[in-house]
Amino acid sequence: MKRIIITIVIIVAALAGIMYVLNKNKEKNKAETEIVAQKNASVAVRTDTVALREMNLQYIANGTFMPYQDMKLSAETSGKVIKVLVKEGDYVRAGQVLAIVEGDKLDVSKQNAQAAYNNAKADYERYESAFQTGGVTKQQLDQAKLKLESEQNNLKSAQLNASDATVRAGISGTINERKIEPGTYVSPGTEMFSLVNVGSLKLRVNVDEKNVATLKVGQNIKIAASVFPDKNFDGKIVFIAPKADGSLNFPVDIEVKNNAGNELRAGMYGTAVFGADRFSSVLTIPRTAFVGSVSSNQVFVNENNTAILKTITSGRNFGDYIEVIEGLTAGQIVITSGQINLLNNTPISIIK
DSSP: HHHHHHHHHHHHHHHHHHHHHHHHHHHHHHHHHHHHHHHHTTTEEEEEEEEEEEEEOOOEEEEEEEEEEEEEEOOOSSSSEEOOOOOOTTTOOOOEEEEEEOOHHHHHHHHHHHHHHHHHHHHHHHHHHHTTTTTSEEEEHHHHHHHHHHOOOOHHHHHHEEEEEEEEEESSEEEEOOOOTTTTTOOOTTTEEEEEEEEEEEEEEEEHHHTTTTTOOOOOEEETTTTTEEEEEEEEEEEESOOOOSSSSSEEEEEEEEETTOOTTTTTTEEEEOOOOOOOEEEEEEEGGBSGGGGGGGEEESSSEEEEEEEEEEEEOOOSSEEEEESOOOOOEEEEEEEOOOOOTTTEOOOO
């Protein structure tokens, strides 16, 4: 009996010990779980510092060269082309004859108009002489004068139509395209030639609102062409759009003088370099700090391991960095990754 009691006491003690250990482990696990839960409640992010950085103040914009003058010549009268005096690639001067359209019918019309005018002029002179002696009335003289003026207008019209049979260049430039051959029948509006003047070209670029304020018409600009990396060209601003496009960019046209060999061609890519090559200390943050895009002007700032959403005023674009005009000070910490998981006042943990 005594042995049974001792056995029972041992079993009870063992059970009590087991219960004590289990309770201890439960409390420890609970504490660890609470710590993990607290850590999991924060969002992992990367950060950077708002700081004064040395930035190149040059602003670069890319565009495509276009001919400064581009003209399409069309027929102004009907007829058959009897001569084409130029070919594609030829350089022509303004007023030079490019083609001749058969003008026999037009010449006949001009001759008939000339004869009618000469007859009306003779009649008017005869009536005028007779009026001095009282042979005709003032009304008859006025009618003769009116007919003379009418025939004179008809003659001018016939002369203009006859001259339309000769197609002349409207500008100096290069024949870019020839669409007729001898024997081609043309009518008014038929396109015959395309002329381009590449002695000067036009480079159109888009400048954002933060940089366009520093530009003015007549300003000299350095121009580079991607196909000629070792050559520089001179440009001059000739137009700044008074209204921005949907992206808040302003189209700017730059006239570029071609070199002696006219190596620049319409359709090539060009780069305009605005401003001097100098550096200045500018308060900036990484482009990646912005929520969404730079235009949102919103960033998250780390304050005591909490993400605080702030609205700032951004300035010039320096590639990977954006100027801060207002809303942040040097030394503040901005969040540069993980913003998609953040709301205002979200706890954060910083990834080193």
